[in-house]
Amino acid sequence: MSIGPYAAILGALAIGWPQGAQAQMAQRTIEQTIEQNHAESDFSVPDFARPVLAPRQDEHPVSAAEKLRKLDIMLMVTGLRCRTTADNFLEDFQAFEAAHMSELNAAARDLKTQIAAQEGKDAAERALDRIGVGMANQFGGGHPWLDCRALKELAHALAVTQGAAVLQDAADLALGAGPRLAYRP
Helix, strand or coil: CCCCCHHHHHHHHHHHCCCCHHHHHHHHHHHHHHHHHHHHCCCCCCCCCCCCECCCCCCCCCCHHHHHHHHHHHHHHHHHHHCCCCCCCHHHHHHHHHHCHHHHHHHHHHHHHHHHHHHCHHHHHHHHHHHHHHHHHHHCCCCCCCCHHHHHHHHHHHHCCCCHHHHHHHHHHHHCCCCCECCCC
8 A cells, every 4th residue: 555645754754763663663653554544534635644643742732824834944944054965955845835835825824814813913923033033043053853865855755745734744743853653553
């Protein structure tokens, strides 16, 4: 069975995963989750499944719009950092943005609307700027567990993948503190 759009994304993100028995357990978890989701679902995209993420107690809830905005900024910032390496992925990043322009623009509008509803219209602009600056500062020195090669693979995989749900799942994985798949026997 093919795991659809997640194959390349999970492959790129697996760079920072533990080795040995833990890696084998993570791989089995992915396969089991995908098989279960595939068997229980009625998705219109063939072989479409979602990895199951373990909840993190230390995180505040992040909207789908904020996730997509942060994923875009993270890829842009790390792309600029990696541009002088053998794994320059600015072209892949540009392809990602072109392929998902409508989702990224909608996410930016939704995020601005969400913030404006909570803090007012003027505060929304400043809050969006703070999000961008915060992401640039967080990833300006590089990604904490993905190297340029893995980021290039991720950007390429996302450029050829469709759907906001896949982007949100990729954001959960790439922006987290590291891989944290929940084990389901």
